[in-house]
Amino acid sequence: MLTRGKGVALWRQIREVVQEEIGKGVYRPGDRLPSENELARRFSVNRHTIRRALEELERTGVLRVEQGRGSFVREPVINYPVKRRTRFSENLAGQRRVPGNVPLQAVEAAADDVVAEALGLAPGDTVIRLTAAGEADGRRISYANSFFPRRRFPDMARLFRETGSVSKALAHFGVRDYSRKSTRIVARMPTAEEARVLDQPRTRPVLVTESVNVDPAGVPVEFGVCLFASDWVQILVEPSE
Amino acid sequence: MLTRGKGVALWRQIREVVQEEIGKGVYRPGDRLPSENELARRFSVNRHTIRRALEELERTGVLRVEQGRGSFVREPVINYPVKRRTRFSENLAGQRRVPGNVPLQAVEAAADDVVAEALGLAPGDTVIRLTAAGEADGRRISYANSFFPRRRFPDMARLFRETGSVSKALAHFGVRDYSRKSTRIVARMPTAEEARVLDQPRTRPVLVTESVNVDPAGVPVEFGVCLFASDWVQILVEPSE
DNA sequence: ACCGATTTGTTCGTATGTATA
DNA sequence: ATATACATACGAACAAATCGG
Numbered sequence: 276m277l278t279r280g281k282g283v284a285l286w287r288q289i290r291e292v293v294q295e296e297i298g299k300g301v302y303r304p305g306d307r308l309p310s311e312n313e314l315a316r317r318f319s320v321n322r323h324t325i326r327r328a329l330e331e332l333e334r335t336g337v338l339r340v341e342q343g344r345g346s347f348v349r350e351p352v353i354n355y356p357v358k359r360r361t362r363f364s365e366n367l368a369g370q371r372r373v374p375g376n377v378p379l380q381a382v383e384a385a386a387d388d389v390v391a392e393a394l395g396l397a398p399g400d401t402v403i404r405l406t407a408a409g410e411a412d413g414r415r416i417s418y419a420n421s422f423f424p425r426r427r428f429p430d431m432a433r434l435f436r437e438t439g440s441v442s443k444a445l446a447h448f449g450v451r452d453y454s455r456k457s458t459r460i461v462a463r464m465p466t467a468e469e470a471r472v473l474d475q476p477r478t479r480p481v482l483v484t485e486s487v488n489v490d491p492a493g494v495p496v497e498f499g500v501c502l503f504a505s506d507w508v509q510i511l512v513e514p515s516e
Numbered sequence: 517m518l519t520r521g522k523g524v525a526l527w528r529q530i531r532e533v534v535q536e537e538i539g540k541g542v543y544r545p546g547d548r549l550p551s552e553n554e555l556a557r558r559f560s561v562n563r564h565t566i567r568r569a570l571e572e573l574e575r576t577g578v579l580r581v582e583q584g585r586g587s588f589v590r591e592p593v594i595n596y597p598v599k600r601r602t603r604f605s606e607n608l609a610g611q612r613r614v615p616g617n618v619p620l621q622a623v624e625a626a627a628d629d630v631v632a633e634a635l636g637l638a639p640g641d642t643v644i645r646l647t648a649a650g651e652a653d654g655r656r657i658s659y660a661n662s663f664f665p666r667r668r669f670p671d672m673a674r675l676f677r678e679t680g681s682v683s684k685a686l687a688h689f690g691v692r693d694y695s696r697k698s699t700r701i702v703a704r705m706p707t708a709e710e711a712r713v714l715d716q717p718r719t720r721p722v723l724v725t726e727s728v729n730v731d732p733a734g735v736p737v738e739f740g741v742c743l744f745a746s747d748w749v750q751i752l753v754e755p756s757e
Numbered sequence: 758a759c760c761g762a763t764t765t766g767t768t769c770g771t772a773t774g775t776a777t778a
Numbered sequence: 779a780t781a782t783a784c785a786t787a788c789g790a791a792c793a794a795a796t797c798g799g
Contacts, residue, residue, distance in 0.1 A: 458753040462703035462721045462746035480703045480721030505703035512699040562788045583765045584795030
């Protein structure tokens with residue numbers, strides 16, 4: 276069991292024990308650990324000591340602690356590689372995940388400054404905004420807004436509503452290939468609505484990528500803002516240059 | 517002033533007014549806006565209406581709202597490009613910022629699983645851990661831990677303490693050039709200690725990059741875990757392949 | 758270590774106008 | 779015309795964070 280006053284802090288020993296048990300499969304991905312009070316009884320330590328060990332395990336990505344629910348063994352995170360050509364479903368299928376796409380909305384609107392600049396339009400030009408959520412193994416992991424110039428893609432909204440897919444709708448306009456030009460990555464807390472769509476607590480941050488996709492001629496065809504639930508997704512970069 | 521019942525919601529009008537005033541320099545980057553109650557009095561609206569306007573301005577990156585402190589005009593964010601060869605000070609100097617480096621710690625320790633795997637060592641091998649904080653224009657923006665195999669860089673800790681620079685210490689061992697192999701990006705909430713070092717509230721998320729640097733021969737020389745204050749830093753990716 | 762003042766964050770309730778079915 | 783849903787706006791109260799003394 277634990278050795279007290281032996282140079283190694285109790286919480287470190289507890290962290291090791293719990294991590295080993297997770298490694299041996301005593302607790303499997305997605306499982307809930309015993310409550311902090313139960314663990315405190317098991318190791319005959321104060322609940323604070325357990326919390327210190329769990330905090331470390333959460334920080335290093337082994338656990339996911341949710342207020343009011345418990346501590347859970349993290350499922351392997353989903354890798355979201357940023358490359359010139361990234362396709363959501365191909366990417367997930369490569370990781371043996373079942374991808375899902377939930378179309379949420381397709382509307383026309385006036386472009387604000389950010390969108391207009393990204394697509395090379397004048398502010399106020401009409402754009403199509405497509406909203407969709409992404410899933411992996413049935414879990415909500417992303418929430419994406421895509422903007423397209425209406426001049427070039429006049430019927431986009433209807434096509435998206437019918438096909439439920441951005442790629443298919445684009446293919447209709449003859450854009451069969453497009454690639455990512457630049458990507459901006461930030462982290463922030465979600466709004467209430469974003470947390471709801473991502474099915475996550477408002478206390479967990481989201482990763483946000485903003486990227487411009489261009490056609491083979493280099494003309495911007497899409498401006499995308501994609502939110503990822505940071506508890507489930509990590510971004511991988513294989514840098515260039 | 518504001519026109520009520522005129523098709524445009526009050527909070528939208530307020531957002532426009534505040535944004536214009538920021539644009540005209542009435543409030544400059546870093547300035548604190550009047551409190552929500554003061555703004556509510558000024559525009560003769562309820563505090564909720566002000567909050568709706570501020571929420572939008574924060575979401576679009578114009579403001580930064582801190583509980584208990586106030587709302588602040590955001591300084592232009594710092595771009596942290598992920599490329600094969602990224603040097604902190606060169607990068608910032610290119611953005612007309614004054615870079616700072618604050619060496620915090622240099623210790624030897626046993627490699628845990630993550631570090632050992634990244635550096636191609638056996639778990640338990642001794643590594644050097646260097647800790648430093650990065651600043652731009654005097655503001656704390658990053659908190660980095662770097663790990664090096666002691667076998668190859670035996671005197672690293674002392675050199676770092678004397679020079680205060682990772683690059684200089686590495687150059688001492690003949691490693692004058694190294695490049696980034698892969699980068700993992702996640703977002704999470706900071707621990708109390710991390711928030712303290714980054715001089716930020718615990719309620720703001722951090723961006724974490726984990727990367728392996730290799731020498732020209734492709735041998736791993738450094739494993740780095742770098743935390744960025746997400747309020748000040750955004751990551752830019754120019755993707756490859 | 759604590760207290761009080763200030764400021765933002767959250768959650769109730771209430772009311773009204775607008776768009777939609 | 780009616781009913782319903784939704785966005786907007788106001789009011790009150792309390793929670794949580796910050797900062798000074």
